[in-house]
Amino acid sequence: MKVLVLGAGVVGTAAAYFLAEDGHAVTVLDRAPGPGLETSFANGAQISACHAKPWATPDTPGLALRWMFQADAPLLFKPLRWDPPLWSWGLKFLRNCTEARLHVNTERTLRIALYSRAVLKALRQKTNIQYDQITDGILHIYRSRAAFAEGRATAALLESYGLPQNILSPEECARVEPALAGAAKSDLVGGLLSPEDESGDAHRFTVELAKLAAARGVKFKTGVTIKRIEGPHRRVTRVVTTTGSGCTEETADAYVLALGSSSSLLARDLGLKLPVYPAKGYSITAEIENPDAAPTVSVTDETNFMVFSRLGNKLRVAGTAELTGWNTTLDPVRVEPLLRNARSLFPAASSYTDVQPWCGLRPATPDSVPLLGATPYENLFLDTGHGTLGWTMACGSGRIIADLISGRTPEIDLDGLGLSRFK
Numbered sequence: 269m270k271v272l273v274l275g276a277g278v279v280g281t282a283a284a285y286f287l288a289e290d291g292h293a294v295t296v297l298d299r300a301p302g303p304g305l306e307t308s309f310a311n312g313a314q315i316s317a318c319h320a321k322p323w324a325t326p327d328t329p330g331l332a333l334r335w336m337f338q339a340d341a342p343l344l345f346k347p348l349r350w351d352p353p354l355w356s357w358g359l360k361f362l363r364n365c366t367e368a369r370l371h372v373n374t375e376r377t378l379r380i381a382l383y384s385r386a387v388l389k390a391l392r393q394k395t396n397i398q399y400d401q402i403t404d405g406i407l408h409i410y411r412s413r414a415a416f417a418e419g420r421a422t423a424a425l426l427e428s429y430g431l432p433q434n435i436l437s438p439e440e441c442a443r444v445e446p447a448l449a450g451a452a453k454s455d456l457v458g459g460l461l462s463p464e465d466e467s468g469d470a471h472r473f474t475v476e477l478a479k480l481a482a483a484r485g486v487k488f489k490t491g492v493t494i495k496r497i498e499g500p501h502r503r504v505t506r507v508v509t510t511t512g513s514g515c516t517e518e519t520a521d522a523y524v525l526a527l528g529s530s531s532s533l534l535a536r537d538l539g540l541k542l543p544v545y546p547a548k549g550y551s552i553t554a555e556i557e558n559p560d561a562a563p564t565v566s567v568t569d570e571t572n573f574m575v576f577s578r579l580g581n582k583l584r585v586a587g588t589a590e591l592t593g594w595n596t597t598l599d600p601v602r603v604e605p606l607l608r609n610a611r612s613l614f615p616a617a618s619s620y621t622d623v624q625p626w627c628g629l630r631p632a633t634p635d636s637v638p639l640l641g642a643t644p645y646e647n648l649f650l651d652t653g654h655g656t657l658g659w660t661m662a663c664g665s666g667r668i669i670a671d672l673i674s675g676r677t678p679e680i681d682l683d684g685l686g687l688s689r690f691k
């Protein structure tokens with residue numbers, strides 16, 4: 269079958285790879301000059317099934333209100349701006365801020381995240397793909413008693429859905445990650461270890477996977493902007509694109525929508541209202557100057573909502589969320605907390621004088637569960653809305669999309685992972 273994958277982020281590239289493995293003739297379109305150059309470029313680098321708790325919880329509205337006027341808050345939300353897509357998304361988000369929805373959404377996210385982690389491990393074994401991966405788990409650290417108590421409650425919830433975590437004292441945290449020895453003596457109150465989670469460079473992975481996909485015949489057409497998706501009779505007939513040389517069109521038997529946070533903008537032409545809104549996040553990447561003082565295990569600072577991952581000789585620090593539309597302007601005020609926290613947790617790892625700041629738009633859904641699978645258009649499939657866990661969920665999502673297009677039953681139940689849950 270001829271398949272057009274729209275978007276060459278980590279999600280679209282993974283789908284293209286698995287579709288090619290099934291023998292389809294695949295073309296990937298992307299406006300960037302290469303794969304993985306937008307949100308998949310410099311994220312937190314974690315393969316973190318343990319991060320399955322959704323953003324929408326009974327506590328989130330109160331926290332968001334408290335943070336509304338704090339420029340460097342972990343979550344920045346400006347509901348008073350003229351932004352109808354945000355208001356519509358926000359109402360759906362509020363409906364998910366209940367204890368009951370928290371359980372439903374955690375189970376759904378964990379279902380796809382655990383599956384995806386297993387698919388990634390199998391892919392790595394099969395292809396020996398290299399992307400600065402570290403497979404020693406993810407260590408969550410807590411710097412206040414209240415946050416640690418909440419963390420243990422979340423751990424119990426995740427365990428009830430099949431993800432065990434080990435509860436650690438500050439000293440045990442420092443044994444897992446010796447670079448935390450200083451923090452363990454000062455303000456660490458405890459930690460949780462997710463031993464099967466991992467980290468690795470999502471951009472490097474995407475580039476390497478694109479090469480493996482190309483070797484299986486996938487064509488990557490980059491520098492191509494998708495202007496419109498057309499389908500007058502519940503069947504997509506063509507995609508209208510522009511390149512440097514003007515307007516053109518692409519056609520296929522099946523189409524995969526993997527345009528990250530732009531997915532909702534392009535789906536509008538088809539009358540599809542996808543509840544995908546950009547949640548802007550920031551990262552910094554610093555050169556490691558003292559390897560013994562830098563973490564090897566990926567660390568999540570749950571008190572400050574930040575992650576630390578070692579990628580070769582670089583330290584990636586990522587976090588913060590901002591619901592301010594489709595803009596990628598770098599605000600130094602939002603970068604500052606990342607730098608401050610890196611200096612406080614790993615002071616000797618780097619001089620932090622030459623850090624690379626970056627921001628990207630997480631394709632967020634109101635319930636933190638991605639949008640996978642069928643649409644009212646018989647030949648259009650969704651592979652988007654992966655929000656804060658797109659790197660974690662990319663491989664499993666790609667495998668599922670390939671299964672659906674190839675007429676196979678996916679290996680996990682897709683109930684609650686599709687667009688129909690928003691009807």
Ligand SMILES: Cc1cc2nc3c(=O)[nH]c(=O)nc-3n(C[C@H](O)[C@H](O)[C@H](O)COP(=O)(O)OP(=O)(O)OC[C@H]3O[C@@H](n4cnc5c(N)ncnc54)[C@H](O)[C@@H]3O)c2cc1C
Binds near residue numbers: 277278629630
């Ligand atoms: C600060 C930060 C930290 C994060 N940390 C983690 C983490 O630790 N672990 C994790 O699992 N996830 C993390 N994420 C989330 C993860 O990065 C995203 O979910 C993931 O990258 C989304 O991948 P994607 O392929 O859907 O989107 P993208 O990577 O954005 O890919 C979409 C592609 O579509 C293309 N495109 C868009 N519009 C058009 C158009 N009109 N025409 C042609 N091409 C178009 C873009 O060029 C892009 O290449 C983080 C995100 C951020 C911002």
